[in-house]
Amino acid sequence: MTAWLGATALQDPPRVQQDVCARPEPGSAVAEPTELRSRDGVLETDLSVHDEKLPDGTSRYCYLTSDGKPSPTLRVKPGDQLVIHFKNDLVDLDAATPAIDRALAGAPICTAKKPVDPCESGAMTPVSTNLHFHGLTVPPVCHQDDVLKTSIQPDDKPFEYRVRIPDDAAPGLYWYHPHLHGFSKTQVLGGASGALIVEGIERADPSLAGLPERVLVIRDQDLVNPDAQPSKSEPVMSKSQLDNDGDVANSGTGFGKPSKDLSVNFVPVPFPNYPPATLQMKPGERQLWRVLNASAITYLNLALLVGRAPQRVGVVGIDGVPLRFDGSPSPAVQWVNHIGLPPGSRAEFIVEGPPAGVPGLLVTRAVDTGPAGENDPNRALMAITSTADASEPQAVLPARVEPLPPPERPWVGNVAPVRVRKLFFSEQPQDPNDPNSPTKFFMTIDGNEPKPFDPNSDVPDIVATQGDVEDWIIENRSMELHDFHIHQLHFQLLDWSGIAVNEPFLRDTVNVPYYSVRMLKYPSVRLRMDFRDPNVVGTFVYHCHVLEHEDGGMMGRIKVVPRNTATSTVPPTQPTKGEL
Structure with a gap:
């Protein structure tokens, strides 16, 4: 190892990643992302993630295909297999850069450490990453859509994601992005994201x-x-x-x-x-x-x-x-x-x-x-x-349409919930004596003491049963808008701060209005949560999708157990329907 460093790394100039995540100029024409379509029931592709630091100190992240196309749109049909050979090519953009580190930047990693199973790693570092298939109702397990333990490192071989799109998957727009706790905001803000389309929306509306x-x-x-001043076309504003x-x-x-x-x-x-x-x-x-x-x-x-x-x-x-x-x-x-x-x-x-x-x-x-x-x-x-x-x-879209089959289950809005749960968003300064100190973010079951999400714990905050339908009331006890999202399933918005809304359709993300001191009670939303799909069995998360809030601890863990193994689905701290 020492001889290799002396003969190669210290004599040759370091490889510098430049424009690996190139972007168009402002005012450019909008080009559509490259499309990758399934064939004969399979979409199989290589995908790698990269990063680079710009001269102004900001960082970029990007997904690239094997031929260098950024953030392809993945197009699949219900019943297809999606297979991604995913390579982590991140480098630590904030690492110290003495000569030996500069020489190693972007070079193959030489290490004698024992390999760690990416399915069990749980590592949270600036160069760790994974993939989340936002909105898909697929099992929350490794190689499919687990974000709690799966962590892929730059020295890992390509990691295979193998996701079967359910036969009854809703046709529409989904997306993929990294979901590594503590680093989601950095990677998504840098540009690590892409669209995923389940074909067939014309079958729902001919x-x-x-x-x-x-x-x-x-x-x-x-x-x-x-550092620019606002445009002169805007009203004069006080300093930001x-x-x-x-x-x-x-x-x-x-x-x-x-x-x-x-x-x-x-x-x-x-x-x-x-x-x-x-x-x-x-x-x-x-x-x-x-x-x-x-x-x-x-x-x-x-x-x-x-x-x-x-x-x-x-x-x-x-x-x-x-x-x-x-x-x-x-x-x-x-x-x-x-x-x-x-x-x-x-x-x-x-x-x-x-x-x-x-x-x-x-x-x-x-x-x-x-x-x-x-x-x-x-x-x-x-x-x-x-x-x-x-x-x-x-x-x-296809010109010839085959209508969707009739639903196998009743519309979730017509199903009585088996229980009601109440959760709330809240925030507090890290230093209670300094209101300007960085903020801690919480998502808490009503009746419990707020605490940030613990990625090292395996204890679920909520245990639910596959096959059930529940109502969740999400309160916002902070003076900031929050954005509730849950993995693996969709829900119907029923009311907004106690006022019924006419939304007979499904979401996986919804705003929760912010609290004002003039209000007599905390604002909230009421959601009809659908746990009937067998693909939701397993452990996954719910959180605020403002990613600095999620990274800061505004997340919870839910375990959905098969009906035939469930013994208790309501921890003592959670109210039943009759108690609210």
Whole structure:
């Protein structure tokens, strides 16, 4: 080992990773991600994850195919096998860099340590990673969708993910991203994310047959111009304040410096002038847009403007599930003029190209994240030009439609819950005597003392039984908007702070409104949780999908046991339906 270092590493210049995660320039045309489609029931591919540090000190992360294509869209059908040979090619961007370390940077790792099984590693380091298939109802076990123990290191051989897409999987938009506790925000914020589509949405709504479809992944990233003054077109603002996490705090005005920049399919739209990405459409052409908010912390409130007037778009799917699916009484299409997408959420909707000569603009309107939240102001995202010679999107929905089979189970909204649980989000400064110290984040079962998620524990916070339907009430006891997400399953939103809502469709991510001292009670949402699918058996997590909150401890562990082995599903601290 010493001879190799002396003869090679110290004589040759170190390999420097440059532009391994190259990005387009601001104002560029939006290119769709490379598509990988299943054949004969299998989608098998190599995928590697990389990182690099930019001269300004910010870092980038990216997934690359074997031929260097970034963040491919994985397209599968129900019943398919998804096989990913996943290689961790991360390097420690923050490591000390004396001569020997620089020589080793990016070089093969030579080590005599005993190999550790990635399925049991649980390692949490800057160069550890894994994959989570957000929204898919697949088993939470190693080589499929386990994020609690699975941790892959740079010196591991390619790790095989082998996921069978359920025969009854909802057709729609899902996504993949790293889910390593403590480092999820860093890797996702750097760009490690990609879309996954389960084909067949036209089977849920035959009116979609033959529509061109377009995949748009909106990501956030560190500010390109952090020291710039706001645009002169904005109202004069007081100086931006930073919250306890170091991000720009919510101004409460809809303007000012954002906490993070946004990008559309990696085309950055930087503060302060927000030069939009560009897209061409044929005048009046109808397309299905599949839009993913792959942001680490940024909330979106999307609107499509034509001649500055908001246009109606037809929502057909939320969080990977068609509105009319699995017995839902929802209309197949709901026409709206804006769509709220918290981090991790997705929407699929029909759009119509602007008339010839009339400009269009995709924007995100301001989101009020609360007095302790980050600043998510109004800003442009993508300028749309109508032209008769616009190229078609790379994918088109099939023109011939075979309807989906009737559901095997009753609509979850019509099933009485076997119990009700109450959980709450809360925060506190790490130093109780210093309110400006970094924040600790908690997600707690009502009646228990708040404590951060312990990745070293195997004790579940909740035990549920496969086959049951439950209601969960999620309260927010903090002055910051939070974003509830649970792995492996979907739920129906029933009410918003005690007021019934008409949402007869499914989600896997939902906002929980923030608390104000003027309120008489904590705001909450009530969710109908569906544990009936046998694929949910196992141990997985629920958390806030603002990833700095998740990394900071705002997460819990749930174990779903098979019905024939369940003995007790309600720990003493959890109220039953009759106790609430």
